[in-house]
Amino acid sequence: MNKAEILVIGSGPAGLKASLSAADQGAGVTLVERDPFLGGQLVKQTHMFFGSKEQYASERGFKIAEKLTAAAEEHPGVRVLKGAAALGYYDDNVVTLELKGRVLPVSYDAMIMATGAQENTLMFPNCDLPGIYGAGAVQTLMNVYGVLPGKRVAMLGAGNIGVIVSYQLLQAGVEVPAIIEAAPEIGAYHVHASKVRRMGVPIYTSQTVVSAHGSDALEKIIMVELDDSWQPVPDTVRELDVDVLCIAVGLTPLTEILFQAGCEIAYIPELGGHVPRRSAVMETSVANIYIAGDVSGIEEASAAMVEGTIAGLTAAFNLGYGRDSYEQKIAAANLELDALRKGPTGEKIRTGLQNLKKTGEVRQ
Amino acid sequence: MRIQVHPILEFKKGKKISFTYDGITVEGYEGEPIAAALHAAGVRVLSHSRNFKRPRGFWCAIGNCSSCNMRVNGIPNVRTCVEPLQDGMTVETQQGRGVIGGVPGE
Numbered sequence: 001m002n003k004a005e006i007l008v009i010g011s012g013p014a015g016l017k018a019s020l021s022a023a024d025q026g027a028g029v030t031l032v033e034r035d036p037f038l039g040g041q042l043v044k045q046t047h048m049f050f051g052s053k054e055q056y057a058s059e060r061g062f063k064i065a066e067k068l069t070a071a072a073e074e075h076p077g078v079r080v081l082k083g084a085a086a087l088g089y090y091d092d093n094v095v096t097l098e099l100k101g102r103v104l105p106v107s108y109d110a111m112i113m114a115t116g117a118q119e120n121t122l123m124f125p126n127c128d129l130p131g132i133y134g135a136g137a138v139q140t141l142m143n144v145y146g147v148l149p150g151k152r153v154a155m156l157g158a159g160n161i162g163v164i165v166s167y168q169l170l171q172a173g174v175e176v177p178a179i180i181e182a183a184p185e186i187g188a189y190h191v192h193a194s195k196v197r198r199m200g201v202p203i204y205t206s207q208t209v210v211s212a213h214g215s216d217a218l219e220k221i222i223m224v225e226l227d228d229s230w231q232p233v234p235d236t237v238r239e240l241d242v243d244v245l246c247i248a249v250g251l252t253p254l255t256e257i258l259f260q261a262g263c264e265i266a267y268i269p270e271l272g273g274h275v276p277r278r279s280a281v282m283e284t285s286v287a288n289i290y291i292a293g294d295v296s297g298i299e300e301a302s303a304a305m306v307e308g309t310i311a312g313l314t315a316a317f318n319l320g321y322g323r324d325s326y327e328q329k330i331a332a333a334n335l336e337l338d339a340l341r342k343g344p345t346g347e348k349i350r351t352g353l354q355n356l357k358k359t360g361e362v363r364q
Numbered sequence: 365m366r367i368q369v370h371p372i373l374e375f376k377k378g379k380k381i382s383f384t385y386d387g388i389t390v391e392g393y394e395g396e397p398i399a400a401a402l403h404a405a406g407v408r409v410l411s412h413s414r415n416f417k418r419p420r421g422f423w424c425a426i427g428n429c430s431s432c433n434m435r436v437n438g439i440p441n442v443r444t445c446v447e448p449l450q451d452g453m454t455v456e457t458q459q460g461r462g463v464i465g466g467v468p469g470e
Binding site for chain 1: 370372373395400403404408409410413419421422423425426427428431445446448
């Protein structure tokens, strides 16, 4: 059987940082990625990041992916398996992978799950019409493969993903006639929202899509205004001709393998739904299984990188590596996380983490 | 439709190749997902829902949702949003659940 000292599943910002931090401490890392390339969602981010120098502020996401990918592929302590999808968890610390059409069991001493999240959908009549796509899916099509999703694209959701993808649609030369947000306020950072507004894209708050229409693919959507209790306001219905509607209404952590492994799971809406219970240093309730990034709670890529660092350091420490530098490095990482989560934009994640903590101590 | 010029990104494409979609010859780039090549060629309906035969297209782009499943080189239920395109591939709209090893699905 294939043996991995530390098995890292997922090579987005969390998985890459987890791999590098554990390998830097001297541990042997096997990094598994189902895509044919490393970087996860970073590869399609054309905007510059916030945060501090440690989280690559003022660099574009895809450039960060290039740097971290090169670092992981060149690191003598990291073995990279691309095009390998994790299929399931088995007793005695074994995970099976699908690699080149074959099933490959891998046993590990420690495992760091950094599987990320998947996009939420929204139910309304004809919501399954071709032309209605996840906003992240459109971002992949456009920014990774250079294919335009359509000619006129409406965005449902004015959180960071909705607003940033709208800007990227404009960059690619696509018309964006509307960003539609059911909440009374824009959820995205205002620097992003004001940028798309300056480029002439209206953001309609307290409005939603009630139905979609088209014969074989999307031709138009029907919008309506919402009152204070989120109910449709009579006589406010209007039509908008679009060939694509992007859905950007949040993400759900990809926790299947953690459920299988028997990790204790809590339902915390602020973190995106069902998330594993975990210690302050990213240990789950099952011995030798750690988490980092969106699978532990939906947050920004910058925080995912720091969580990855913490999970990697802790997994290595518990296997006997980096005993001298551990406390100091964890303290530095915690300061970075605190800085990222301060202020009004961090309120949701702070509340979510407090609520998760209220479910009790995590015991391995 | 493909992006011709982009202010920030450069697209590294594989070599131009051809494949068939329901018998029609279509061009694409080697290694890109089959669904991306189809979308660039204007194909938006990739599959149909099981019971009501409603048209289904691209949705998640990460191989999770099954909305893009098609028959590729005779193999049913291939996730075309993540399956790399190769020269000479036969891509077909799938009818029903497909047949694997001579055993039809329910």
